[in-house]
Amino acid sequence: MADEVIEYKFICPNITIYRESLQHLYTSFAKGLKCVWKTRNTSGQTFFSWEFDLNELKNQGIDGLMGRISVNSDSIDLLNVQIDLKNSTEIIERVVHLYHNNYQYGYNYIPSATFEYSFVPYYAQAEGSLYDQMFLPSHENDAILVIGKKKLHVCKAFLSYHSSFFRAIFSSTFKEGQMSEIPIKDVTYKDFALMLSTIYPDAVFPNDRTAEKLLEMGDRFIIQSVINHVEYHLLHNTKIGNEKLMWMADRYGMSKLLVKSIRQMDSIEKAKALKSSPDYAKLSKEAKEKILDRLMALI
Structure with a gap:
């Protein structure tokens, strides 16, 4: 459930x-x-x-x-x-x-x-237990990441396939590639595990509660598949308001969601609501130009 x-x-x-x-x-x-x-x-x-x-x-x-x-x-x-x-x-x-x-x-x-x-x-407790199971030692896992006091056993090839960030740090040209245990700083174990859980074989799918954090993490660690999973959820299942969806789409390069959220602005009243939203000020110049084009079509 x-x-x-x-x-x-x-x-x-x-x-x-x-x-x-x-x-x-x-x-x-x-x-x-x-x-x-x-x-x-x-x-x-x-x-x-x-x-x-x-x-x-x-x-x-x-x-x-x-x-x-x-x-x-x-x-x-x-x-x-x-x-x-x-x-x-x-x-x-x-x-x-x-x-x-x-x-x-x-x-x-x-x-x-x-x-x-x-x-x-x-289910906070269930998530913690699930995350711990993901990072146990195995024949497939050939690297160790360290977050705080937690050691995460991961597969270099799998993470390198999904992320140029991990491809770089596992490379022999970087000092981390020579380390037996690689520290990952400025991130919590829970947030990092949440991110990887969306692309691991026994996937945990995004929801409205986790969407923004997943986008932040996927962007930081350059994992496009995480952002793609979130975009699919936001396109089809979300209850998040349209103004915030527009900002999220613009900020994290979700082009399909940006198109849909701008199309949802189908009245002058909704345009005024967007203008008064705190998310409007955070939109890029390009997004605001697309919104202007939409407004001109409504006039």
Whole structure:
């Protein structure tokens, strides 16, 4: 169940939120995850809160959930929040900025709100055990990498095939190529093992929780196949917002994803959302030119 998405969608009829009140809106159950959705109006501000109960999932060995919750009304996004749930019970609360505020009349009104969430479970202990199995001594493994206090037995030919970085350090022309144990600095064992696990025969596939770290690692160690695996996931299975996808595609040279994310910007409203996003400032000049071309096509 490590990559099985836990999803839920509920269309709540018209919501009337009264002044200085706490109201229960809905309780959902999905694949062992319980969620209680509430709302309150305090001092002129409207809040949504979600109380997540992970006890049943914890009993299955799941360490946490990474994903997104969203609420929209009349095709307008009221909330879209990415969260990481780690505890047995967690309460997430956010302010909702309503387009029509009736607080002066003692209430706020939201027409037909759609509430959704999507989470991917993760297993921290299982990952550690899996990683350790990957780097045991064997006839195929003929080199030792050292990260902190961990020794990783790896295959020179396999890593050299996938990465010019490893091809270089295993070369006799580099000092590392003459060493019996090669230190890899400024990286954690978990992140390094996560990267290699995507290309090893018993592959662990990327998800939204690991995508950005995998891109960072694949770029640093020049392993294009890692970036390709992440791009496939982001093209077909992601719940990450389009603005961030656009930046990730631009930053790590994922051309197919960049084309798709720019095409998804199919309205002036979405263009304004992109411009106000912190990810917009990080885009390259070339990407911004492509976005401009897309905007001209919308006019």
